Amino acid sequence: MIESLINIILFTMLAATSLAVVRLHNLFAITMLFGVYSLLSAVIFVELDAVDVAFTEAAVGAGISTMLILSTLVITGHHEKNPKHGPWLPLVVVILTGAVLAWGTLDMPLFGSLDNPIHQHVAPRYIQDSPEEIGIPNMVTSVLASYRGYDTMGEVVVVFAALIGVLALIGINEKKCAKRQYSSDERPPRPVLQVMSKLLIPYIMLFALYVQFHGDFGPGGGFQAGVIFAAAIILYTLTFSLDDAFDLISPRVLRPLAAIGVLIYGGTGIVTMLLGGTFLNYSVLAGDPKSGQHYGILAIEFGVGLTVATVMMLIFYAFVSRGEKGKVE
């Protein structure tokens, strides 16, 4: 009963947030509301006991993507331009889509009922056999990294493809920023922020490593860890400057690392092939299949974390260096 009530409240807030996004014209406010939307979704996922998904949603949706959109606003400006076309066609499309979705839910298996097909077909195997077959307690990681590890590799490639897109379109403006010195009159020193962030950053990084390596046992894994690690560097860039960040981790170091992360994932698959298994069959990595699974998952999660962290930093660098350049000219 209380769960239904919580659900209703959360979904109402979600709907209210979306309506507010539609009504507003200030892109800055809209971006913050997107963050709120993601956070609310994350809470709903927690309520549905999908903590791994909630963690990802909070880290990626509420955290890094809000950050990336904000850094885009630096380039584009905060205010929405008037759309050229009228609202009617999109409105009709949206209403129609919504109607089909609502129509589709009418016959759906009852929410939360035990005899639903999703609980009866493949899921029991994952739940009952994964501790034996994979040997790690977090079955979400088992599905993500082993049973459906090939999809996860695809998602890492998607992240990499996003980087390729950003580099093709705006690139990272290394030279101009490197030459540029921030004079004190334009950008006053911010001792409080700088000291506080210096205090925080080590812990953020430590937490990222914890999330990375604890993914086998609890919620976490390469995607979340990569995002958290990137967040530490982004915080540093914001409180100090882009030049300082480039000195700390240069994009020239990050670019190859982004590709290496993908290659670690794919390379693990190639190794399993050479050892006589199919692609990404980690069981052949060691004499005992369970330890093989463990090594394999460790390796691919590291690849995921590396690519996600470096790509997030690079995309952030690309946006910010473009914004800085805009100011110089």
Place this chain on the structure above:
Amino acid sequence: MTEHLPALQVIIPLLLAPVVFLFNHARLAWILSVLVSWVGLLISLSLLFAVNDGEVIRYEFGGWEAPYGIAYKVDRLNALVLLIVSAMAAVIFPFSWQAIQKEIPPSLHVIFYTALLLCLSGLLGMAITGDAFNLFVFIEISSLSTYTLISLGKDRRALTAAFQYLIMGTIGGTFILIGVGLLYILTGTLNMADLALRIGEYEAQESRTLQAAFAFLVVGIGLKLAMFPLHLWLPGAYANAPSVVSAFLAATATKVAVYALLRFLFTVFGADYTYDGMHIDYLFIPLALISILFASIVAIFQRGLKRMLAYSSVAQIGYMLLGIGLANESGLTAATLHLFNHALMKGALFLVVAMIFFRTGGTSMRYITGLGKEMPWTMAAFVVAGLSLIGVPLTVGFISKWYLILASIERGWWPITIVVLIGSLIAVVYIWRVVEAAYFKPRPENMPPVKEAPAGMLILTWILVAANIYFGVNASFTAGIAGAVAAELLGGGV
């Protein structure tokens, strides 16, 4: 190693993309891409020969059996589409080096090849997978890299075109995801063969959730394959992308989307549900007829060659949808066959456009005027491929139209035959406009003299042109496969 061929088909280009990016050397990137495309062609040929007698090759990723893990399952349809994509890559990748020199700034060449390899692996991954969610993952890979490739076009309008495609493509992708999600809710599985087995009871119940899933999948894939009236992104994308990218996308991307449609309609939902339950023919036949007539007519009025060919593509997709809509074996044979044949003709035509751009710096009618004398081999290639597009006997275009006409007569709907013929006549008009400009008008005074295109580019283009003739004269191989595929699809075989 042969048991790994299905995986290697996708993994080699997929993993070479980061390698190319890592080396950060443009010419090396090109050489590696070309090698990969040739290896890919060999793999797809050997897969096709292995499954041509009706056998099915399976590959289980991670060593987990089908509904629990992700599995590839290669049958004739998969193998045919894989062959189309990798054959086009094997011709277009070698061609690309010279073409991009004039269209893409050197600093972006490595990025270009990285994106091109990602796009290739995405399309191959879509064409081979037996898992509905894995299909979505590879749609994402191919789409993201396609947006990047289009945005590399020389004109600033390429950015708008890429953005428009990004929005439409993302909506399409989301719809496909919703459709797959609804199927998962009903069945608890993502494997296509397993879905086909478990979906039956809901089909019998006329489940609304299943109907919604069907609708979302058809509209989502429809956006990807530029089904009229969801085609609005296509002309801009093809017209503004770099020429080689237009050639590669026109020859492969929409084909793979049509393949995905066939896979969902016939393997997952089954022919009975698609035709008798959801009456897809009532939707596809009118849309197909409108797009054949409308897009062909619009093509006549385009000033740019690329935009003209793009609208012609929308019309050609209409022929494929018509084949599906006619709901008999000849119709599906026509649709399947046209995947292959249209790739050959549009690939050749867009490569001609790339050569014209390479030498003249433009592709609008102004640049083509009088080119017949100055670039005789290039324009001859255009004429032959154009004849194939029209559907003249002894070209592949004729074979596709022949089956389409057979199908409409078998169904007893002879007016459709007339529309198909009118479509060909309109194609005569827009191809003739180019021929007339190139051969019967003198080169304008103010245009600088041009040389014939480089031999390497010409040879590669003429390989495709020759294929247009070869498979037009000797259609038994392609028509045999397409016929077997059609029988299998209608029989509900998995």
